[in-house]
Amino acid sequence: GVGASLVTPDAEQGRAVEWGHLTVRVRGRRCRCGASGCLEAYAGAESLLARWREEGGRVPGGTDEETALSAMLAAAYPSGGEAADPVALAVLEETAEYLGAGLSDLINLFQPERILIGGWAGLRLGTRFLPAVRRHAVSYALRHPAQKVTVELGRLGPDAVTVGAAILPLADFFARGGRRPDPVPASPAPAWRTALAERAPR
Template structure:
């Protein structure tokens, strides 16, 4: 029966279970007494929900603490082995697949290198399938026990009702790739295990906001600095984050050609790919045949020699110019969204790290409007190179919480109704 607000008793139970699970997940172990104020539920509701979750194997006892004059209070926590997720990062140099338990402790990982600047869809699909099979075998886990698989990819992800997740990756040559459908073909997973696909910057942002340097911030931007650049905006209105194609803001009219095809994009000046290209054009000695990560390491060593020898002036000048472009790009984000925190991640951001950030911060604050600039901090993300895979694994975890800790019902193996088939046939492709 639905109440006046349209919510059924089942909806209420699901919301209560989700509230208790999330509080135990982020703040546990907690006692039943502490769960009441933390969730806003009555003591009776907390007791009922906890009993339900313990019966489902999702919550377990974790010792006790003394109370003020009464009996010791039993502490509760989420059971780590009660659920498992896989996170996948389709990166610029490799496909990384990681298996996690419910508390996001890594259990196994697999990596498949990508040839430089090559994003063949079939190859990446095969890498994901092989990586999933490998991590499940390494952990001895049956695929049916997964809550889901989350995948972070470059580009804009469109979620469609009939084709699943469709990826528009203009910079990597993906034109409306029906990635979810392709992954389902020949998948090592049963049909009941859901697949969640989203932009890699958004999964990075989700990870930093849940577990990293973004915790506690209401308005934040998480920047992914790799071969290109992207960002994830987190606000009270978009609490799970919204991918922002920041790298394709125009920073110079009739400027360098970006890999998206346009002229003067930020990514044409601030991404690692363009940074290395500019060093090469100015006579820099980029290691032959090296991937971008290795080449950027060589460039940093040339600009900041560890042995105290003279710096390569070309490498240093290109890095300093890149810092200014990145800072100017961040100033646009500051003026547009007025965040309280900006976090820089991605493999190139981590490599450049603390040495590079002060210059980026100086330029960002000098180009931005004074008031929002005075109220923002710019720091490195804290989760390291696994942030995208952790964020990708959060996608099925967040869905699990939204369902109150219940797995999704399997899709019925029945054909769509006649009206839906007719509508599809009449819809132009």
């Protein structure tokens, strides 16, 4: 999938946003959410591989998405002297533009200081075409907020979501000054419960 998290100085105001379901193409591909033209229908790992297959690409069978995406990147950007797979290359270049257009929406809406791309697929793809994504993001966004934002790869690796979740209880602990939460005072039992207890056979 394709998601985003908005991080603010006040951690409690940060939130997840359904960025992957912004419309990037009217009457476009059907997304797994049921709508048409979502960013995720063009930039998600599953849809990337589907588009490569539909265009005649040789998607390896019997492998997981991570292995298949690595094969697609290797086909588009071969390390040896062999020719690049033009279908894989075209799909990836188009995806870079869709991602850039999607980032421009975030830039225009939230005017962030920094955008970090993460997740196993984002990091795998970003190492190859981050400059193209940046270029498209700037070209589609409003000039003023686009001049103030940087687009980089995250540094926490593919497990950034897990690391972030693990930090939440620590952040809560430190917000309380390292103290355990105060016990919740017991409230008096409602009258109906007391009455039932008194009528119960002994």
